[in-house]
């Protein structure tokens with residue numbers, strides 16, 4: 001099995017508002033770690049499968065590697081969505097399409113925003129994600145524990161916000177997560193969100 005399936009993507013995000021370049025550089029390194037771990041897991045699972053069977057004595061290692069795929073894969077993919085929905089000079093008003101989708105699903109855009117921000121403030125290690133249900137066109141906000149717990153199968157991530165402490169600890173105190181959340185929203189690339197919606 002090929003050793004390198006995924007390559008870390010590059011994101012040009014220097015000069016964001018309220019999220020320092022130092023934070024981003026550290027965060028890109030963490031992301032690259034998820035890409036490497038995903039590739040390594042595929043290689044190691046491939047080695048076990050190479051003789052065409054999973055022996056009884058291989059089963060514990062095989063199981064552990066396979067369970068870790070969910071963590072590492074989602075860690076890789078969610079960071080790509082996260083970096084991909086910020087840009088220099090971002091923020092401002094969302095596109096009309098996103099606003100319309102949100103207003104079909106919530107009483108108002110402001111209530112959607114309150115919900116999204118509040119999910120981001122939840123205690124724990126994880127993510128706040130606004131997802132599109134492609135079958136019904138509804139938008140809903142979800143708390144994702146770690147990287148893998150709570151993602152809804154088949155839903156499309158529209159707006160992805162990392163609220164692990166590493167996302168803001170160099171810039172804000174742990175108790176100041178709300179300030180980081182406002183900084184994140186001030187950098188959103190709404191055009192990228194709209195492309196996901198389409």
Ligand SMILES: [Fe+2]
Nearest residue numbers: 162164166167
């Ligand atoms: Fe992160």
